[in-house]
Amino acid sequence: MSSDNRMNIVKTKNLTKQWGNIVAVDHVNFEIKEGEIFGFLGPNGAGKTTTIKMLCTLLNPTDGTATIAEEFDILQDPAEVRRCVGYVPQDITVDGRLTARENLEFQASLYGIPRGKEREEKIEQMLKLVELGQRADGLVEMFSGGMRRRLEIARGLLVEPILLLLDEPSVGLDPVSxxxxxxxxxxxxxxxxxxxxxxxxTHYMEEADRLCDRIAIIDRGVIVALDTPKNLKRKIGGQVVEIDVEKGRRAAKRFEKEDKSFIINVKELSDQTVAIEVNDGESAAPKIFKIASENKIDIKSMRIREPSLEDVFIHYTGKTLRDEDTDLISFVRRQFSKRMRSL
Ligand SMILES: Nc1ncnc2c1ncn2[C@@H]1O[C@H](COP(=O)(O)OP(=O)(O)OP(=O)(O)O)[C@@H](O)[C@H]1O
Ligand SMILES: [Mg+2]
Structure with a gap:
């Protein structure tokens, strides 16, 4: 099927949300086609949840709007939108004091699905789909995080949505879950x-790369890039030379001084690892070694690889998705050493 005649399940028009002087979502325009898994990839505070909440009418935009299934406008037809949009929030909200089945029954009554055989079958089918059939009558407070998340998904599907919104579906889960x-x-x-x-x-690169047909990279309320994972990686072109050194920051600072025609981007991935985006890894490697030795930077090892989504993200935003976590860790470290010094 050509992409042109697929239905737009979502089409936003300058969708905007402002809180005081914070513009959480800033005149965002994108379309999601039927059959797609569309990913929002961005750091904390990028505006992912706010956009999702506007699409399911939990929040009203301050400007712009969106249409669901080429038919329902989030501002004009909120009731219809709610009927065809399933929402799985970032924070788990299934009730621990109820069983899995009771949670779904509660949801069904909230959405006015009449009691009876059909409803029971629907619930049974959803529980099976997320492989909770065996635990249907178990109390949810005994469930693991992954099981609760699966139950949330089943709950989001109960209304037979046209659009399913999954806000950070795997956050806080171990790799297996x-x-x-x-x-x-x-x-x-x-x-x-x-x-x-x-x-x-999501803010998991691997997740976005594996699951999503297209990805919007969102930073500070703005979509900075939107394409298939493959095209996003291809668009930034070139290769990445990763070096392990003694002092990452010092090395990064030095390589940043190089001409953009040679080194496109430099990012310190950790205290000891620096990623250098170049046009061609093979020809750049000896030059990088030369600069390093002239500047007493001891390169312990070097790898040349194709760009990952992480590199795409760095390319467009100048930061890694982990930057904020790193900031938090260094903040805690600083506070801790201050305390130790004052003792
Ligand atoms: N109720 C609110 N009042 C004021 N500001 C808000 C409110 N909700 C969100 N914001 C702000 O809007 C911005 C976007 O927040 P949002 O929750 O959409 O980010 P996110 O991309 O989902 O982040 P995370 O990855 O941490 O979930 C942030 O600056 C946040 O502080
Ligand atoms: Mg969020």
Whole structure:
């Protein structure tokens, strides 16, 4: 099917949300086609949750709007939008004091799905889909994080949505549970091909790369790049030379001084690792060695690799997705050493 005649499950028009002088989402325009898993990739505070909440009418935009399934406007038809959009929030909200089945029954009554055989079958089917059939009558407070997340997804699907919004579906999960959630998201895509799309937000690169058909990289409320993972990587072109050194910061500072025609971008990935974006790794490697030795930078090892989504992110935003975590860790470290000194 050509991409042109697929339905737009989402189409935003200058979608904006402002809180005082913070512009959380800034005149954002994008489309999600039927059959797509569309990813929002961005750091903390980028505006992912705010956009998702506007699309399911939990928040009103301060400017612009969005249309769901080429039919319902989030401002004009909020009731219709709620009926066809499933929302799985970032924070787990299933009730621990109820069983899995009771949680879904509660949701069904909230959405006015009439009691009866059909509803029971629907619930059973959803529990099976997320592999919780065996635990249907178990109390949710005994469930692991991954199981709760799966139950949330089942709950989001109960209304048979056209659009499923998954806000950070695998945050806080161990790698095994994370992979299991990925499996389920993929299963959904295969099961409901037509008139269905998933929008998921994440700050896991690997997750975005593996699952999403297209990705919008969002930073400070603005979409800075939007394409398939493959094209995003291809667009930044070139290769990445990663070097392990004694002092990452010093090395990064030195390489930043080089001409942009040779070194496109430099980023300190950790205290001892620096990523250098270049046009061609093979020809850049000896030059990098030469500069290093002239500046007494001891390169312990060097790798040349193709760009990853992390590099794409660095390319467009100048920071890594982990920068904020790193800032937090160094803040805690600084506070801790201050305390130690004052004792
Ligand atoms: N209720 C609110 N009042 C004021 N500011 C808000 C409110 N909700 C969100 N914001 C601000 O809007 C911006 C975007 O927040 P949002 O929750 O959409 O980010 P996010 O991309 O989902 O981040 P995270 O990865 O941490 O979940 C942030 O600066 C945040 O502080
Ligand atoms: Mg969020």
């Amino acid at each position: 994370r992979k299991s959630i990925w499996g389920h998201v993929n299963k959904l895509k295969k099961k409901y091909r037509d008139k269905f799309a998933i929008l998921m937000s």
